[in-house]
Amino acid sequence: AQSVSQHNHHVILSEAASLELGCNYSYGGTVNLFWYVQYPGQHLQLLLKYFSGDPLVKGIKGFEAEFIKSKFSFNLRKPSVQWSDTAEYFCAVNEGLRGSTLGRLYFGRGTQLTVWP
Amino acid sequence: KAGVTQTPRYLIKTRGQQVTLSCSPISGHRSVSWYQQTPGQGLQFLFEYFSETQRNKGNFPGRFSGRQFSNSRSEMNVSTLELGDSALYLCASSLRGDYTDTQYFGPGTRLTVL
Numbered sequence: 001a002q003s004v005s006q007h008n009h010h011v012i013l014s015e016a017a018s019l020e021l022g023c024n025y026s027y028g029g030t031v032n033l034f035w036y037v038q039y040p041g042q043h044l045q046l047l048l049k050y051f052s053g054d055p056l057v058k059g060i061k062g063f064e065a066e067f068i069k070s071k072f073s074f075n076l077r078k079p080s081v082q083w084s085d086t087a088e089y090f091c092a093v094n095e096g097l098r099g100s101t102l103g104r105l106y107f108g109r110g111t112q113l114t115v116w117p
Numbered sequence: 118k119a120g121v122t123q124t125p126r127y128l129i130k131t132r133g134q135q136v137t138l139s140c141s142p143i144s145g146h147r148s149v150s151w152y153q154q155t156p157g158q159g160l161q162f163l164f165e166y167f168s169e170t171q172r173n174k175g176n177f178p179g180r181f182s183g184r185q186f187s188n189s190r191s192e193m194n195v196s197t198l199e200l201g202d203s204a205l206y207l208c209a210s211s212l213r214g215d216y217t218d219t220q221y222f223g224p225g226t227r228l229t230v231l
Binding site: 032034036042043044045046049051090092094095102103104105106107108109110 | 120148149152159160161162165166167172175207209211214216219220221222223224225
């Protein structure tokens, strides 16, 4: 079964610092990759997604992620974080082209980001 | 367009009882997936429904079941509740549930089992 690893459980940064959150997955076939964010008291929202094409994907609120197939990684980055970025971030993967996994996302355990003003 | 809605938002039950949670997908979405979120296990897939058919199921006991209606609304049921079933239950909808779709999540139902 697919597994998704997020390396950092809790990251604490000051405003304007740069952010990189790691995500690795285990499935060696075609994958589709997602980053979701959960702000305090709110539901999971999609930040960005990668299906194919340019491995550098840009999302909302200045976030971007890079898919490196050889490293099975999909790291999330933001050059300058804001206090409002305080949230929990989840990496998710689905196994593209496998009918047995329709509608199923595999999630990492999440990374709690705290940004101090 | 209205988002995914889930009712109720909070539930308190006792061990041995059963519970039914409801999910209304985004209009036009035909796939509904359910997830359980706990601090210990994170987000785990329960099952997925498309056009009233369960197409995919996660590794949960038979006490967890679900169904989907012709209007794409979905319910999940947990029978004989255990303390370990306390969790946030999330519903997500997508157009078709295939691998290119984005899943949109609802706010969840917080279930507490005493």
